[in-house]
Amino acid sequence: GQQLNQSPQSMFIQEGEDVSMNCTSSSIFNTWLWYKQEPGEGPVLLIALYKAGELTSNGRLTAQFGITRKDSFLNISASIPSDVGIYFCAGGGTQGAQKLVFGQGTRLTINP
Amino acid sequence: DSGVTQTPKHLITATGQRVTLRCSPRSGDLSVYWYQQSLDQGLQFLIQYYNGEERAKGNILERFSAQQFPDLHSELNLSSLELGDSALYFCASRGTGNTGELFFGEGSRLTVL
8 A cells, every 4th residue: 555654753853953854655646745743632734735846835844745746855944842743744646635645753852 | 723623532441342433524524534543653544434425445444433424523433442442543624625635633542441
């Protein structure tokens, strides 16, 4: 079945540093989504990408939909303590979000 | 607040028992998705309903079943519970546009003892 490889699995950084994480797959996706999950909460949508090559920003977050449609990255600039959480990538197929496939997550820890 | 409501938030039960988790999607959303998240794991797709009909099935065990009612709320039934069924169960809904974005509820944490 379709699988997403998300890396790194965890990151320990200092406040103010930039963060980069990515997802790769052997399958092509038509949609890439990035979610953030905080303890005890459901995943919250951060950025949605719909077109190969698309680069989209949401505040300090920037994500890109890879040209091959098999990968995506998420960057966070100038990290702050509230960025702590688990970040998930998700790929959607040709029929919208049916069977949206999630990566295993990147756990971000920030040292003040 | 995503607009997706899940109950109960927490549930503790014993092996062999049966539980029902409930989800109300965002107002106007016709699609409901169920996902399972085990400890420190990603989200595993279980099943999707659209306007009352099953549309897609993932790795859902035979002991699990779901349905979507005419008012669009959905229930996930878990029976003959095992220790390994302990997990967070998330419901998500999607709008009528084909954007692929899912909006998640806060989840139901199931603990099987």
